[in-house]
Amino acid sequence: DADVTQTPRNRITKTGKRIMLECSQTKGHDRMYWYRQDPGLGLQLIYYSFDVKDINKGEISDGYSVSRQAQAKFSLSLESAIPNQTALYFCATSDAGGDNEQFFGPGTRLTVL
Amino acid sequence: DQQVKQNSPSLSVQEGRISILNCDYTNSMFDYFLWYKKYPAEGPTFLISISSIKDKNEDGRFTVFLNKSAKHLSLHIVPSQPGDSAVYFCAASGVRGAQKLVFGQGTRLTINP
Numbered sequence: 001d002a003d004v005t006q007t008p009r010n011r012i013t014k015t016g017k018r019i020m021l022e023c024s025q026t027k028g029h030d031r032m033y034w035y036r037q038d039p040g041l042g043l044q045l046i047y048y049s050f051d052v053k054d055i056n057k058g059e060i061s062d063g064y065s066v067s068r069q070a071q072a073k074f075s076l077s078l079e080s081a082i083p084n085q086t087a088l089y090f091c092a093t094s095d096a097g098g099d100n101e102q103f104f105g106p107g108t109r110l111t112v113l
Numbered sequence: 114d115q116q117v118k119q120n121s122p123s124l125s126v127q128e129g130r131i132s133i134l135n136c137d138y139t140n141s142m143f144d145y146f147l148w149y150k151k152y153p154a155e156g157p158t159f160l161i162s163i164s165s166i167k168d169k170n171e172d173g174r175f176t177v178f179l180n181k182s183a184k185h186l187s188l189h190i191v192p193s194q195p196g197d198s199a200v201y202f203c204a205a206s207g208v209r210g211a212q213k214l215v216f217g218q219g220t221r222l223t224i225n226p
Contacts, residue, residue, distance in 0.1 A: 004156070035216075040122070042202060042216040043157070058213075090156050100145050100206045100214060104156030 003027045004105035006091050012111045019078040021108050023091030029103070030096045032074040034058075034066060037088040037107075046089075049074055050096065081112040116140045117205050119217035127225050132190040134220050136203035139184065143205040147214065148177060148188050151200045160201075161188070193224045 004025045013019050023032065030051050035043040035058075045058030047066040055066060063085060065077045078085055088109050092102040118137045126132045136146075144165045149157035163170040163177045163186065170177050176189045190197055200221045204214040 040218055042117075042119075042218040044216075045213065048213065092156075100147060100204075101159045101162070102214060104149075104158070106154070106156050 004091060004093055004103055006089075006105040006108050008108060009106065010109045012113065013081055014113050015082055017081050017112075019081050019110065021076045021089055021091075021110070023074045023076070023105055025072050025091075025093045025103075025105075027093050027095075027103060028071075029093040030071065031094045032068065033092040033094075033102065034064075034074070034076045035090045035092065036060065036085075037090065043090065046076065078110075078112075081110075083112045086110060086112045114139070115218070116143075117203060117215050117217040119201075119203060119220045121220050122218070123221040123223070125223045125225060126193050128195060129192045132188075132193045132197065132222055132224070134188040134190075134201050134203075134222065136186045136188075136217050137184060138186075138205050140205070140207075140215075141184070142207050143215075145206045146177070146179060146186050147204045147206075148175075149202045149204060149216075151202065151219070157202060190222075193222075195224050195226060198222060198224045 007022045033048045034046040037043050044060050049068045067075050090107050091105040094102045147162040148160040150160045151157040161172050161175050163179050179186045200219045202219045203217045
């Protein structure tokens with residue numbers, strides 16, 4: 001079984017709809033992250049959480065919100081989706097006591113029409 | 114501003130030869146650097162890292178070189194194999210353990226038989 005799972009894997013939605021992307025991990029890591037990948041721009045950090053009570057904005061948090069429901073779960077919401085949020089979204093985890101290595105989920109491809 | 118740059122969007126190398134992927138950074142506070150590898154429909158996976166106290170780190174066929182004065186790092190793969198065909202991202206962090214990563218845009222490596 002995968003250590004970091006993301007649901008859904010693919011989603012097509014319409015402008016103005018609310019969307020939630022979910023991430024679960026079985027690695028026991030405290031730290032979780034949400035990134036988006038756009039062609040030619042690499043991965044950009046949206047939000048990160050170093051424990052259940054800690055939520056921080058990343059480089060591109062506008063238009064997004066997150067919820068850390070438990071150590072193992074970190075969800076990303078688009079309150080009112082817009083077409084330029086069409087991208088590949090990745091969740092990642094890391095160990096607070098370890099190096100900077102992050103472990104990524106398989107990604108969610110989101111299309112906003 | 115793009116703090117971590119991979120100026121070559123793509124690279125094509127013959128099987129058995131050396132692949133050299135380059136990465137430049139602008140922030141002198143970056144202290145720890147990583148390379149990730151990404152296959153289609155999968156999340157990035159950690160490949161190799163280097164701390165700024167070193168100028169070289171080697172792991173099997175993969176070697177990362179760091180030139181702090183030039184703010185440049187490179188990943189050497191030798192010999193290149195067809196399974197190395199993927200997108201490679203370099204990433205940088207302010208402090209080892211700080212765990213917020215800044216990613217480059219990625220370089221698509223194709224190994225030709």
